[in-house]
Amino acid sequence: MVTLTINGDRQSFDVEAKMPLLWVLRDVANLTGTKFGCGAGLCGACSVLVDGELTRSCVTPVENVEGSDIRTIESLASKQHLSAVQQAWLELDVPQCGYCQPGTIVAVTALLAEAPNPTDDEIDAAITNICRCGTYDRIRKGVRRAAEIVAAT
Amino acid sequence: MTGLGIGTGYLATVDVDGTQSGPGENDSVNLTAWINIATDNVITIFVPFVEMGQGTHTGLAQLVAEELGLDLSAGNIRVTHPQEEFAAHTNLTMFLNQRPEEMSGPLSWYGKRFLASMKLSATGASSAVVGNWHAMRHAGAIARQMLQAAAARHLDGKPDDLILDHALFKRADGANSVSFGTIAKAAAKIDPPTDIALKPAAEFSVIGKPIPRMDAAAKITGRGQYGVDVRLPGMAFATVRQAPVFGATIKKVEDKVARSMRGVIDVIIDGDSMIVVADNTWRAFQAAEALEIEYTLPEKPVAGEDFAAAFKARHEAGAFTQSEQPGDAANALSAAAKKIEAEYHTPYLAHATMEPMNSTVWWKPDDTVEVWAPTQSAAMARQVIESVGGASSIKVHVTFAGGGFGRRAEKNFVIHAAKAAKAHKGRPIQLTWSRTEDMQHDVYRPAAIAKLKAGLDENGQLTAFDAVIGTHSVMASFLLRNMDLSSNLTADNTTLEGIAHMPYQVRNRRIAAVEVETSVPIGFWRSVGHSNNAFFVESMIDECAVAAGKDAFDFRLAHLGPQQRRHKKVLETLRDMADWTGRGGNGRGRGVALHESFRSIVGAVIDIDVDSQKQVTLNKVVAVIDCGTIINPRLVEAQVQSGIIFGLTAACFGRIDIADGMVAQENFDSYEMLTLARAPSVEVHLMTNAELPGGVGEPGTPPAAPALANAIFSATGERIRRLPISEAGYAL
Numbered sequence A: 001m002v003t004l005t006i007n008g009d010r011q012s013f014d015v016e017a018k019m020p021l022l023w024v025l026r027d028v029a030n031l032t033g034t035k036f037g038c039g040a041g042l043c044g045a046c047s048v049l050v051d052g053e054l055t056r057s058c059v060t061p062v063e064n065v066e067g068s069d070i071r072t073i074e075s076l077a078s079k080q081h082l083s084a085v086q087q088a089w090l091e092l093d094v095p096q097c098g099y100c101q102p103g104t105i106v107a108v109t110a111l112l113a114e115a116p117n118p119t120d121d122e123i124d125a126a127i128t129n130i131c132r133c134g135t136y137d138r139i140r141k142g143v144r145r146a147a148e149i150v151a152a153t
Numbered sequence B: 001m002t003g004l005g006i007g008t009g010y011l012a013t014v015d016v017d018g019t020q021s022g023p024g025e026n027d028s029v030n031l032t033a034w035i036n037i038a039t040d041n042v043i044t045i046f047v048p049f050v051e052m053g054q055g056t057h058t059g060l061a062q063l064v065a066e067e068l069g070l071d072l073s074a075g076n077i078r079v080t081h082p083q084e085e086f087a088a089h090t091n092l093t094m095f096l097n098q099r100p101e102e103m104s105g106p107l108s109w110y111g112k113r114f115l116a117s118m119k120l121s122a123t124g125a126s127s128a129v130v131g132n133w134h135a136m137r138h139a140g141a142i143a144r145q146m147l148q149a150a151a152a153r154h155l156d157g158k159p160d161d162l163i164l165d166h167a168l169f170k171r172a173d174g175a176n177s178v179s180f181g182t183i184a185k186a187a188a189k190i191d192p193p194t195d196i197a198l199k200p201a202a203e204f205s206v207i208g209k210p211i212p213r214m215d216a217a218a219k220i221t222g223r224g225q226y227g228v229d230v231r232l233p234g235m236a237f238a239t240v241r242q243a244p245v246f247g248a249t250i251k252k253v254e255d256k257v258a259r260s261m262r263g264v265i266d267v268i269i270d271g272d273s274m275i276v277v278a279d280n281t282w283r284a285f286q287a288a289e290a291l292e293i294e295y296t297l298p299e300k301p302v303a304g305e306d307f308a309a310a311f312k313a314r315h316e317a318g319a320f321t322q323s324e325q326p327g328d329a330a331n332a333l334s335a336a337a338k339k340i341e342a343e344y345h346t347p348y349l350a351h352a353t354m355e356p357m358n359s360t361v362w363w364k365p366d367d368t369v370e371v372w373a374p375t376q377s378a379a380m381a382r383q384v385i386e387s388v389g390g391a392s393s394i395k396v397h398v399t400f401a402g403g404g405f406g407r408r409a410e411k412n413f414v415i416h417a418a419k420a421a422k423a424h425k426g427r428p429i430q431l432t433w434s435r436t437e438d439m440q441h442d443v444y445r446p447a448a449i450a451k452l453k454a455g456l457d458e459n460g461q462l463t464a465f466d467a468v469i470g471t472h473s474v475m476a477s478f479l480l481r482n483m484d485l486s487s488n489l490t491a492d493n494t495t496l497e498g499i500a501h502m503p504y505q506v507r508n509r510r511i512a513a514v515e516v517e518t519s520v521p522i523g524f525w526r527s528v529g530h531s532n533n534a535f536f537v538e539s540m541i542d543e544c545a546v547a548a549g550k551d552a553f554d555f556r557l558a559h560l561g562p563q564q565r566r567h568k569k570v571l572e573t574l575r576d577m578a579d580w581t582g583r584g585g586n587g588r589g590r591g592v593a594l595h596e597s598f599r600s601i602v603g604a605v606i607d608i609d610v611d612s613q614k615q616v617t618l619n620k621v622v623a624v625i626d627c628g629t630i631i632n633p634r635l636v637e638a639q640v641q642s643g644i645i646f647g648l649t650a651a652c653f654g655r656i657d658i659a660d661g662m663v664a665q666e667n668f669d670s671y672e673m674l675t676l677a678r679a680p681s682v683e684v685h686l687m688t689n690a691e692l693p694g695g696v697g698e699p700g701t702p703p704a705a706p707a708l709a710n711a712i713f714s715a716t717g718e719r720i721r722r723l724p725i726s727e728a729g730y731a732l
């Protein structure tokens, strides 16, 4: 049994301690917003926040995150409002196929929490997610726009 | 149903335009095949193409909305892939390579109806807008007229006195209004009008506008449902391990350990594949790895060198499979003032869609079967179930696809789920490939070799162009694998696309193909033959410009004739937009390429830096596209950016190596991708004109690689004749 706090919800799962968080989220907790891309920590599609820290859930055994505050893409928007990053993504129509975007949005959320007005170099260093559709131009603009939205609120 | 058995009488009854109306689900009404109206005034537009990033669920919805007077941003509009497989009339352009507008005469009449009667729905060839530019506007207009007539009756007014205001008709005197939802049933009983006047372009208020993507909100919140996100009651999760060596078969399997692992439900041997069914995907992955499998290897496993060797032999034997030869290239070459000769090579490439291959099949105890798949062809998914046998009915749900690029036009990501589901009737089974499986069992962009010769006269004008393209036929591999059809029915048009009929005017040409057979599975990869041929043509043209001592733009412009007025405009615009000042040098490089594909023309200039260690920085790309009438500038911009990054990724890193019959690459560490830090900015300019619309999903890809190779030449003086550029030691 592993007890996890996912998006504020404490739940117990009858899974192996070594099972990657990604698969507990997707196949056991049915939170499918977090995506499987590579399973090897290489693409960032599975990114979540663990105690505010950007984490690739496909290479994170659940035993490592027991007792932590796990946040997935599903928790970024409140009932009424999209998060600043999501708003920026919508305004600029960043997604194409969209499959990488939950992970990217989570990564940008983590970046802006650290650096509210990131430089290009900071953006380059922080956002290492693979987007096969090549939405990078709009991702970069999206980060800037999200920073503006945060600053204005 | 066999094609030849279909009589003209029957064909006359086939609905080729999708104009028939009828009842929909839950008391709703279908007005034409494309538009559904529910009693609560929710309007659903059916787009019979998979949304895989290209924006088709927005672009095609705009065509309907333009004529039906809908505001797509209002909350009551939905866009979905229909559950019905639309007849192939929606795919005319893909199958017949013609615009519906260009089709006339008895052959077209027959072809159109024949295709419409066989349901072969598919998404590809950047053809959705091209093929449905007329049909979807027409559907919107028909529905509007029917609704308007019904509204007039309901409001007791004249149709012409009504004002259309997003899903409502109002009386001009303001007395009353009625929603589409209220009158849809009455409208469906009205005969569809036959003479429809579509809005002239000057009155467009939806077409040509940067309408936000209809799928964006679902995709940024995690709600969007891709194939891997389907969740059904009691669902099991599976994976597959296919023989790693092409052509190998399973000799012996030791599955005791796997079967005893936690959560494992079943291990199924299916031909050269092992299917593991478990209660979650991770456990299925773990158990699949625990299988000990002995294979019988093919006598001579395919090797990387095989292709080049086979090409050489066939070429020397003069075994050309296709050719076009206007003029006399051989003579013109020997008479040329200057002769340029070069040999170019491109590698096999994988698609590496972000969402790995997967599908979900629910084979119920009564043998009704439902499939959920991120597929470019619902028809293929249906045929897979038919081939397994025993289904009493088949329903295919097409989900969002996390990238497609041609990979999802295949059957092989549905078959294993289907077999597992049939073995476990009543239990939905979702089968997901690991990334390694996805990489090693792709259908690959064929490798190619180009032997090129060009002749210049003393004025630096091309007098001869001679090209022999050695590659594998995509069609032959696709048809054999997916449709059990032997290939030599017709020549594969994709082999020479983009090099036959190149825009540059050269009187004496020979363009010939040597299509080599292989056991490597070959498939459609974004822009298909153009992905190779644009690299060959645009690199060679650059070599010729250098040999002629001419500027890269000037040389190209000097070889475009009056027929290529649109190409010319693209180049001239590009030269301005990119502030082209000529060649680089000393590590600063700029390269240009121009290519027409899928009825659109794209020109691109890339600006790079190369240091003395051959470290490359991609600074910026400026691209110009002429895709005729623009449906949505934001979508076009996104597709050109996407296509260019896709092409650059391949040019920088892409290579699939085959050794001892298997693919060496496994994941994104060995099959690298451009990421944000290394990707250039891509500025896109859109030409505006009133031409019929062209495709936009693919045309950005072909010019990317040659523009980069030409930029490297301009920076370093080294000509890239083999992709990826890492072959010559360039790194990013």
Ligand code: FES
Pocket (backbone or CB within 6 Å): A035, A036, A037, A038, A039, A040, A041, A042, A043, A044, A045, A046, A047, A056, A057, A058, A059
């Ligand atoms: S799926 Fe976790 S990094 Fe790719």
Ligand code: FES
Pocket (backbone or CB within 6 Å): A095, A096, A097, A098, A099, A100, A101, A130, A131, A132, A133, A134, A135, B053, B354, B402, B403
């Ligand atoms: S939007 Fe498709 S992978 Fe990023």
